Amino acid sequence: MRTLIKETIDQTGQELTIKGWINSIRSYGKLVFADIRDRSGLLQVVGGKDLGALKLESVVEISGTIRSRDSKYFNDKLLTGKVEMEVKDLKLLSPAAKLPFDIHQPELNVSLPVLLDYRTLSFRHPKVQAIFKVQEVVIDSFRRALKAKDFFEFQSPAMISSVPEGGADVFKVKYFDYEVYLSQSPQLYKSLLVSAFERVFSVNKIFRAEPSVTTRHLTEAISLDAEFGFIDSWLEVKDMAEYTIKFILTEVADKCQAELALFDATIPSVPDHIPFIKLRDAQQIIYERTGRDCRQEKDPSPEDEREICKWAKETYQSDLVFMTHYPTKTRPFYTYPDDADPEYNQGFDLFGRGVEWLTGGRRIHDYATIMEHVKEWGIDPQNIELYLQSLRYGMPPLGGFAFGAERITMQILNLSNVREASLFPRDMERVDSRLSNAKKN
Amino acid sequence: MRTLIKETIDQTGQELTIKGWINSIRSYGKLVFADIRDRSGLLQVVGGKDLGALKLESVVEISGTIRSRDSKYFNDKLLTGKVEMEVKDLKLLSPAAKLPFDIHQPELNVSLPVLLDYRTLSFRHPKVQAIFKVQEVVIDSFRRALKAKDFFEFQSPAMISSVPEGGADVFKVKYFDYEVYLSQSPQLYKSLLVSAFERVFSVNKIFRAEPSVTTRHLTEAISLDAEFGFIDSWLEVKDMAEYTIKFILTEVADKCQAELALFDATIPSVPDHIPFIKLRDAQQIIYERTGRDCRQEKDPSPEDEREICKWAKETYQSDLVFMTHYPTKTRPFYTYPDDADPEYNQGFDLFGRGVEWLTGGRRIHDYATIMEHVKEWGIDPQNIELYLQSLRYGMPPLGGFAFGAERITMQILNLSNVREASLFPRDMERVDSRLSNAKKN
Numbered sequence: 001m002r003t004l005i006k007e008t009i010d011q012t013g014q015e016l017t018i019k020g021w022i023n024s025i026r027s028y029g030k031l032v033f034a035d036i037r038d039r040s041g042l043l044q045v046v047g048g049k050d051l052g053a054l055k056l057e058s059v060v061e062i063s064g065t066i067r068s069r070d071s072k073y074f075n076d077k078l079l080t081g082k083v084e085m086e087v088k089d090l091k092l093l094s095p096a097a098k099l100p101f102d103i104h105q106p107e108l109n110v111s112l113p114v115l116l117d118y119r120t121l122s123f124r125h126p127k128v129q130a131i132f133k134v135q136e137v138v139i140d141s142f143r144r145a146l147k148a149k150d151f152f153e154f155q156s157p158a159m160i161s162s163v164p165e166g167g168a169d170v171f172k173v174k175y176f177d178y179e180v181y182l183s184q185s186p187q188l189y190k191s192l193l194v195s196a197f198e199r200v201f202s203v204n205k206i207f208r209a210e211p212s213v214t215t216r217h218l219t220e221a222i223s224l225d226a227e228f229g230f231i232d233s234w235l236e237v238k239d240m241a242e243y244t245i246k247f248i249l250t251e252v253a254d255k256c257q258a259e260l261a262l263f264d265a266t267i268p269s270v271p272d273h274i275p276f277i278k279l280r281d282a283q284q285i286i287y288e289r290t291g292r293d294c295r296q297e298k299d300p301s302p303e304d305e306r307e308i309c310k311w312a313k314e315t316y317q318s319d320l321v322f323m324t325h326y327p328t329k330t331r332p333f334y335t336y337p338d339d340a341d342p343e344y345n346q347g348f349d350l351f352g353r354g355v356e357w358l359t360g361g362r363r364i365h366d367y368a369t370i371m372e373h374v375k376e377w378g379i380d381p382q383n384i385e386l387y388l389q390s391l392r393y394g395m396p397p398l399g400g401f402a403f404g405a406e407r408i409t410m411q412i413l414n415l416s417n418v419r420e421a422s423l424f425p426r427d428m429e430r431v432d433s434r435l436s437n438a439k440k441n
Numbered sequence: 442m443r444t445l446i447k448e449t450i451d452q453t454g455q456e457l458t459i460k461g462w463i464n465s466i467r468s469y470g471k472l473v474f475a476d477i478r479d480r481s482g483l484l485q486v487v488g489g490k491d492l493g494a495l496k497l498e499s500v501v502e503i504s505g506t507i508r509s510r511d512s513k514y515f516n517d518k519l520l521t522g523k524v525e526m527e528v529k530d531l532k533l534l535s536p537a538a539k540l541p542f543d544i545h546q547p548e549l550n551v552s553l554p555v556l557l558d559y560r561t562l563s564f565r566h567p568k569v570q571a572i573f574k575v576q577e578v579v580i581d582s583f584r585r586a587l588k589a590k591d592f593f594e595f596q597s598p599a600m601i602s603s604v605p606e607g608g609a610d611v612f613k614v615k616y617f618d619y620e621v622y623l624s625q626s627p628q629l630y631k632s633l634l635v636s637a638f639e640r641v642f643s644v645n646k647i648f649r650a651e652p653s654v655t656t657r658h659l660t661e662a663i664s665l666d667a668e669f670g671f672i673d674s675w676l677e678v679k680d681m682a683e684y685t686i687k688f689i690l691t692e693v694a695d696k697c698q699a700e701l702a703l704f705d706a707t708i709p710s711v712p713d714h715i716p717f718i719k720l721r722d723a724q725q726i727i728y729e730r731t732g733r734d735c736r737q738e739k740d741p742s743p744e745d746e747r748e749i750c751k752w753a754k755e756t757y758q759s760d761l762v763f764m765t766h767y768p769t770k771t772r773p774f775y776t777y778p779d780d781a782d783p784e785y786n787q788g789f790d791l792f793g794r795g796v797e798w799l800t801g802g803r804r805i806h807d808y809a810t811i812m813e814h815v816k817e818w819g820i821d822p823q824n825i826e827l828y829l830q831s832l833r834y835g836m837p838p839l840g841g842f843a844f845g846a847e848r849i850t851m852q853i854l855n856l857s858n859v860r861e862a863s864l865f866p867r868d869m870e871r872v873d874s875r876l877s878n879a880k881k882n
Contacts, residue, residue, distance in 0.1 A: 002671060019671045021835055038671075039591070039639040057835040059806075094806055096835035120831040123637030132638075136594050150480070153577050155663050155846075157865045158599055158623075158646050159612075161872040171600075172615045173623065175660075176652065176869055178876050182599075182614065189865065196564030197573075198480040205599050205646065211617065219616075222596050230443060230460045230479075365500075365535055386873050390561040394462055394498040394537035405596075424598045424630065428617055431602040432827050435619050 006040035008066050009080050017063040018043060018085065019093070021124070024104055027052040036062060036085075037124075043080045044069075047087030056104070057124070059094035062087055112419060116430065119423075130259035131421055134252060135409040139203055141251035142224045142405075145244045151199040151226065156186035158205055162383035164188065165332065169209045171219075182207035185402070188387040190227035191334070191363060194398045195390040199228040203405070211428060215417040218406060219426045227363075227400030234336065234346035234362035237399030238322060241350065241360050242274050244401075245320070252412060263413045268319030268352050275312050276322035276348065282308045298330040306354035320357070324348040333377040334370065336362035336399070346399075352411060360401025367391040447481035449507050450521050458504040459484060459526065460534070462565070465545055468493040477503060477526075478565075484521045485510075488528030497545070498565070500535035503528055553860060557871065560864075571700035572862055575693060576850040580644055582692035583665045583846075586685045592640040592667065597627035599646055603824035605629065606773065610650045612660075623648035626843070629828040631668035632775070632804060635839045636831040640669040644846070652869060656858040659847060660867045668804075668841030675777065675787035675803035678840030679763060682791065682801050683715050685842075686761070693853060704854045709760030709793050716753050717763035717789065723749045739771040747795035761798070765789040774818040775811065777803035777840070787840075793852060801842025808832040 003016040020038035027033075032052035035042045045051070045062055054060065064085045075081030100118060101110050108115060108125045115122045122128050143153065160183045163170050171182040184206055193200040206223040226244065231237060252260070253267040260266065277285075283295045286307045294304055300323060312321035325344040328337045335345040347361030364370045370391050374381050381388055409421040419425035429435055444457040461479035468474075473493035476483045486492070486503055495501065505526040516522030541559060542551050549556060549566045556563045563569050584594065601624045604611050612623040627643055634641045647664040667685065672678060693701070694708040701707065718726075724736045727748045735745055741764060753762035766785040769778045776786040788802030805811045811832050815822050822829060850862040860866035870876055 019837070059835045059837045093838060094832075094835050095808075097808075097833045099834065118830065119827060120633055120636050120834055123634065129637070132593070132595070139596075140594070152573070153581070154573070154864055155580075155644075155646070157661060157867065157873075159648070159661055159867055159872060161874060161876070174613045174615075175872065175876075176650070178872075180872050192561055193564065193864075195561050196570070203596075205596070207600070209617070220598060220600055367536075367538075386560060389559065391535075392538045393540065393561055394500045394535050396460070396500045397534060423595055423634075426598065426600055431600060431616065431619075431621050432598075433602060435602070435616075 002061075004040040005036065005038045005043045006079060008043055008085070009083055011066045012068055012083060013066065015063065015065050015088070016085070017061060018045075019061045020059070022054055022056050022058050022060060022096075025052055025054070025056065036060065041079050044075075044078075044084040045087050046084055047090060051087060051090055054092065055096045056099060057096035057121075058092060059096075061091040061093055063089040112417060113430075113434070116419070116425065117433070119432075123423075127262050128420075130256075130262045131409060131413060131415070132423060133259050134256050134412060135405055135421060137252050137255050138248055138408055138412075139222070139224065139405055141248045142244065143201070143203065144251075145247035146199075146201040146226055149199065149240070149243075151201045151228065152193075152197045154190075154193055154197075154200050154202050156183065156189050156202045156204040156225070158183055158207070162380075164379055164384045164387075165377070169211075171207050171209045184208055186223065186225050187332070187334070187402075188384060190225055190400060191395075191398065192387055192390040194227050194229040194400075195393070195395045198230065198396070199226075201226040213428050215419075216407070217427065218418055218422055219428070221407075221422070222405035223402055224405055225400065225402045227398060229365075229396030229398040231362065231397050231399055234324075234348075234399060237346075237360055237362055237401065238276060238324070238348055241348075241358055241401040242322075245350065245358065245403075246270065248408075249412075260413070263415075265413045267412070269317065270320050271316055271318050274320045274322060274350070275316040275318055276324055277308070278325040278344070279323055279327075280325070280344070282311075282323050285311055298327045302355075305351050305356065309351055309354045312351075320350060320352045322348045322350050331361075333373040333379060334363045336364050350403075355411065357408060357411060358401055358403035360399065362397075362399035365391060365395040365397045367395075443502075445481040446477065446479045446484045447520060449484055449526070450524055452507045453509055453524060454507065456504065456506050456529070457526070458502060459486075460502045461500070463495055463497055463499050463501060463537075466493055466495070466497065477501065482520050485516075485519075485525040486528050487525055488531060492528060492531055495533065496537045497540055498537035498562075499533060500537075502532040502534055504530040553858060554871075554875070557860070557866065558874070560873075564864075568703050569861075571697075571703050572850060572854060572856070573864060574700050575697050575853060576846055576862060578693050578696050579689055579849055579853075580663070580665065580846055582689045583685065584642070584644065585692075586688035587640075587642045587667055590640065590681070590684075592642045592669065593634075593638045595631075595634055595638075595641050595643050597624065597630050597643045597645040597666070599624055599648070603821075605820055605825045605828075606818065610652075612648050612650045625649055627664065627666050628773070628775070628843075629825060631666055631841060632836075632839065633828055633831040635668050635670040635841075636834070636836045639671065639837070640667075642667040654869050656860075657848070658868065659859055659863055660869070662848075662863070663846035664843055665846055665849075666841065666843040668839060670806075670837030670839040672803065672838050672840055675765075675789075675840060678787075678801055678803055678842065679717060679765070679789055682789075682799055682842040683763075686791065686799065686844075687711065689849075690853075701854070704856075706854045708853070710758065711761050712757055712759050715761045715763060715791070716757040716759055717765055718749070719766040719785070720764055720768075721766070721785070723752075723764055726752055739768045743796075746792050746797065750792055750795045753792075761791060761793045763789045763791050772802075774814040774820060775804045777805050791844075796852065798849060798852060799842055799844035801840065803838075803840035806832065806836040806838045808836075 020036040023035040023037040064087045328345045335347045350358040406421040461477040464476040464478040466475045505528045753759045769786045776788045791799040847862040
């Protein structure tokens, strides 16, 4: 029977069996000390030359007696720092080859390409594991936040038959005798589902064939999407997004203290209500603060995003801020125009620490209006027939929001590259291995 | 403020606002009765001709007073059958076009193609909603079963750079200047992750380009996958699969009573331990029971699967049965050969009610052995380099299992076609709309 390492601390005097990887070896003649690592922690074992002869990262099963260490050898940094195991029986379950680089330092000092070329090893580093622990909590708390509000979880399709707004940046799939595409967003599916289930969310993959290699782009990413009906106003959509983000941040703060500490990361601080401001008002403020005249721009520039975050921090002590009411014509055809000023819409983005975190808004639910937009935006209604049906047969007033699991993980932990927040990042140059080895199309 | 319909029952005398779809209209001259449907139930409202003039499935907001019905009009089938709302204010939020078929009968009497052509309407039928409620509980309880056992949830990639065992039945994606593929299984990724996280699971999409249109095939499906390390025997893998399936069935029985009742479905009954039997022993039993000699076959035929399920039911009063130890050479290269008889492996399938429910097994963890298999199976090691690395640097003894969310939903509810258990089923002839309309490759 295997005992997890974290459970050895109270078992002084017991003979136990542990299983794990050899994390370190220190040989003093016949006496060999090693740290064994399993998913719960590290334990020092004391053995002989057979232990010392093994390679780091070999998988072992060790039976022996747990004893207290001499107090001068206490290690306060380890949960198990006051005990050790005296090896009675050592079994090699799986030998390891010589490591290509040192994975047992506090920092993994290798370049990102090497870190990805040896994913099996980089995954074993505490800081890399911490990234994906945080991501798991983000995704899981997203689900729990929305389930608590009576949302139905659905799985959105990856392969789609047409691309509503033109074929730029979309991956094509050979589908028997036809051509289909990889979905860039579950937007139309989640809207359609609102017409039957009222409140829906999904955790699913989206695909973007953007021909750029930046620190913020992945070709395959995890999208966290929510959409709900029977709203009276776009403010309810903003409020639901705010509730969800706050729920997630609180859960991460609560469950990932050790992980946050590894990155010196702190959860963004937000007041009771995250401030929100219209794009045009934000641009006026930026103009007054900096003299930079962006008042006619249809989108905030990266500089503007940083400035409005600074303003929100100074004015409202908030690390997060919503920007709302973008020019209607420059946004997707389904975004709801503001009743008071239809040149601008009821869409919003949430910004944090100078960059975009989330995007959302109210959507058009009226069939006549959507058909006008379809025409104006130059969309072939045949391509979105299933979605249009949902508006033809009684669609409640609705809205929703979406954000990327990798990007929010990156922001929380202050990572410099979004690839670090993806288990198996895909970009123009890499799909697991570097594409220079792959088959040319 | 909207009140959900299920919350109106205790509010006789109150003036409330409800929002929903018009589920039925019955006009008696100036007096019009309608049932309004929201996600929580149905409520009868009593109004005038303006209500009667609306089309079914229109979205309305109605304010009015809740009152008790005359006891002779009580409807025992409805939670809200003793109350009704007297309409004071009626607002049309979204008109509906005339419905192409009747969606308000206990059974949706339309063919599957029509049901899918009008997904937005079929989703509103209680029996269709029930299917996806069950599926949501299946997926959610799969996650909870494994989280309770300390498994880490990961998101597996959809796009992969190579197909380890040849390119049959795989979808090709044009990826910038290269060709990549859609994943048929997260097997190699989940194994790789075991080498760092020990215990992992995922809920993700898999893609199969099988050129066949049967009642059991989807080209895009939801795979529930688990894999874990530090096992002593394949029996631990079987036991974990058994625990997971039982957990799911118990949850469905508990949370989906109304949904099961709609389909006259019952949860499979299983004894304390699901029986398990080697393929060759099962074939011998089938031979003795039926005279059909399948003792040299490498796989059970559909007939064999039904017969062994019958046998398990008669012998062990079990609706589920594991078949184990398949011929090594006919299964994937990573399956672990049985130590006592390496011609057969430590893989297994779970069968229920005559068909396969789940597949799993122990995997090879030794680098030298996997390299022998790679050679024998004719696999290019370059294509699975990332996976091979995980065995080169210390892989614990491991195993795992997988099953399809649609298929298990289909089995639980006795559906006749797996497409009914997929929100947006994809097959050779359909990706949302019928492909005859789509772009030829």
